[in-house]
Amino acid sequence: MRAPTTGGRAGLAQGSVPLAVRMRPTSLDEVAGQQHLLGRGSPLVQLATGTRENPGGVSVILWGPPGTGKTTLAQAIARQSGREFVELSAVTAGVKDVREVMEKALTHRDLYGSTTVLFLDEIHRFSKAQQDALLPGVENGWVILIAATTENPSFSVISPLLSRSLLLTLKPLTDEDLGMLVDRAVEDPRGLGGSVVLGDDARAAIVRLSSGDARRALTALEAAASSALAANDDDHDEDDASLDGVETVPLVDADTVAAAVDRALLRYDRQGDEHYDVISAFIKSVRGSDVDAALHYLARMIEAGEDPRFIARRIIISASEDIGMADPQALPIAVAAAQAVQLIGMPEGRIPLAEAVVYLATAPKSNAAYNGVNAAIADVKAGRMGVVPTHLRDAHYPGAKRLGHGKGYVYSHDAEHGVARQQYLPDALEGTEYYAPTGNGYEREVGPRLERLRRITRGE
Numbered sequence: 001m002r003a004p005t006t007g008g009r010a011g012l013a014q015g016s017v018p019l020a021v022r023m024r025p026t027s028l029d030e031v032a033g034q035q036h037l038l039g040r041g042s043p044l045v046q047l048a049t050g051t052r053e054n055p056g057g058v059s060v061i062l063w064g065p066p067g068t069g070k071t072t073l074a075q076a077i078a079r080q081s082g083r084e085f086v087e088l089s090a091v092t093a094g095v096k097d098v099r100e101v102m103e104k105a106l107t108h109r110d111l112y113g114s115t116t117v118l119f120l121d122e123i124h125r126f127s128k129a130q131q132d133a134l135l136p137g138v139e140n141g142w143v144i145l146i147a148a149t150t151e152n153p154s155f156s157v158i159s160p161l162l163s164r165s166l167l168l169t170l171k172p173l174t175d176e177d178l179g180m181l182v183d184r185a186v187e188d189p190r191g192l193g194g195s196v197v198l199g200d201d202a203r204a205a206i207v208r209l210s211s212g213d214a215r216r217a218l219t220a221l222e223a224a225a226s227s228a229l230a231a232n233d234d235d236h237d238e239d240d241a242s243l244d245g246v247e248t249v250p251l252v253d254a255d256t257v258a259a260a261v262d263r264a265l266l267r268y269d270r271q272g273d274e275h276y277d278v279i280s281a282f283i284k285s286v287r288g289s290d291v292d293a294a295l296h297y298l299a300r301m302i303e304a305g306e307d308p309r310f311i312a313r314r315i316i317i318s319a320s321e322d323i324g325m326a327d328p329q330a331l332p333i334a335v336a337a338a339q340a341v342q343l344i345g346m347p348e349g350r351i352p353l354a355e356a357v358v359y360l361a362t363a364p365k366s367n368a369a370y371n372g373v374n375a376a377i378a379d380v381k382a383g384r385m386g387v388v389p390t391h392l393r394d395a396h397y398p399g400a401k402r403l404g405h406g407k408g409y410v411y412s413h414d415a416e417h418g419v420a421r422q423q424y425l426p427d428a429l430e431g432t433e434y435y436a437p438t439g440n441g442y443e444r445e446v447g448p449r450l451e452r453l454r455r456i457t458r459g460e
Contacts, residue, residue: 019222020215022190023181024072027080032214033177034069037168044073044168047117047144048080059138059145061123061153061162064170065345067213070148074119077146084108084116086143090125098133105142116143123147124156131158138164152343172212172307179207181214182221194249196225201254209261211305211346221252223260228252278304279314286315287322291361298350298357308349312338315356326366326441333359364441372435379429386426419456431458 025031028038028048037044043060062070078085086101105116123131137143138161145165149156153167173181185191186198202224210217228250282297301311312334319334337356341349379385395406410420425432437443437450454460 018219019185019191020218023185023188023218025076025079028073028076031069031072031076032181033173034073034170036171037073043166044077047146048077059143059147059165061145061147061149061157061165061167062170063149063151063153063167065172065212066150067210067215067217068170068172069214070170071119071121072214074146074148078117078119081117084114085119086116087119088121090120090122090130093120093130095130095133098130102133102137102142105137109142115141118143118145120145120147122149124149124151124153128158131161135160135164150345155343173214174212175207178210178212178214178217179203182206182217185218185221192221192225196228196249197251199251199253202252202257205254205257208305209257220257220261224252224257227260228256231256283314283318283322286318286357286361287365289361289365291358294357294361295354298354302346302350302353308341308346308353309338311353312341315353315360319356319360321370322365322367323360323363323441324366324369324443325437325446326364326443328442330360330363364443366438366440366443368435368437368443375434379432384428386428388426389423391422392424417456419453421456421459424457 028045031038039045043058047060062073064070074087084105086105088097088101101116101118105118108114108116118137120126120134134143134145138145145161147157147165153162182198182203186196187194198221206217206220206224209220232248232250278297278300282294282301285293285297298311302308316331316334316338319330323330334356337352340352344352390404391406391408393403393405395401395409401407410422412418412420412422414420423430433454435450437447439447
């Protein structure tokens with residue numbers, strides 16, 4: 001299937017410059033997403049609308065996942081403002097390079113009264129000494145620093161530099177943002193210039209596979225378009241004959257995308273049934289102690305672009321609901337995995353997620369704590385509560401003792417073994433047991449201890 005058109009291949013005839021680079025915005029108006037940072041009068045807008053003599057704004061640190069537009073924002077600011085702009089990468093630059101930039105910036109300020117904008121990519125790769133070299137220029141206004149990082153600046157950027165800069169957090173691009181970028185790249189002369197027709201299924205596939213990463217989306221689009229055009233060349237003569245000389249362009253469909261990016265297109269809608277089916281299978285596999293199935297469903301979610309924070313939240317819930325007191329270390333490990341994902345982002349975040357999944361799937365299981373709180377909540381909702389026993393009530397405010405609050409309370413630490421015979425539940429619930437430990441894992445030890453505690457506190 002192909003659609004007739006008068007378009008050509010101008011978009012693919014721009015040498016070896018990647019599509020993602022060609023489509024970089026020339027102004028902040030073209031930036032997709034990050035609208036929370038681009039409102040009127042925002043620091044980035046002030047930088048973009050400043051002049052050589054009055055640059056405006058302050059140094060900023062852009063923190064966000066790959067492909068969210070950190071470099072794009074910096075270059076859009078440079079192009080829109082037309083001011084002196086220097087770009088360094090922490091991967092290749094050293095202290096000497098930083099000092100040279102600072103010297104030139106100081107010269108520009110003294111000779112022309114202008115301030116240089118320095119964009120430093122991957123600042124987290126700079127050592128403390130290298131970051132220290134930035135301080136004089138930032139503090140004295142020789143340069144306005146725009147630094148980009150994928151790692152938490154609180155851990156990767158020195159405090160003096162943090163205190164002299166604004167920290168701006170970038171969000172992953174939404175599906176709508178990515179769709180707009182892809183559509184623009186297909187039609188824009190800087191991009192593909194209408195040299196292909198992008199099917200709806202292919203568009204959705206590219207958006208899904210890019211997982212909020214604009215660079216990944218444009219790279220996938222470029223690969224799919226090249227593949228479609230190459231296939232079109234192979235049967236060009238036959239097509240010309242059948243269409244009586246009408247120029248046509250190839251259709252990029254989902255199969256073209258799958259073949260081009262060498263990646264299976266997962267049938268996974270983050271708002272549809274497949275989303276719920278896969279996460280359900282994932283949780284049930286962890287609960288069922290099938291570590292291989294749990295890792296399989298984890299991989300499906302990761303590859304389909306599921307929000308890793310959502311996965312981490314489900315892992316935390318599983319640690320509490322399905323493992324609980326059978327292994328009290330499950331919850332700290334799940335929380336640590338969630339924090340690690342937040343700190344390092346994806347794709348590396350898959351590693352702590354997998355570690356937590358393996359731990360949970362192979363851990364002993366107990367839902368006793370989960371059942372216990374549910375039973376207690378059910379009683380409360382049903383009105384089975386009673387009043388707080390008088391000896392347990394707060395006796396610190398004026399007049400409390402006159403009401404008998406706290407009278408007869410036994411301080412547990414004064415009792416043998418730190419446990420005193422005393423009624424804690426309201427009269428209406430006296431003798432109720434919500435928590436029933438299993439014989440699995442750590443609860444093998446909790447169960448006998450709980451029996452002894454109940455015998456003491458209840459005088460049984």
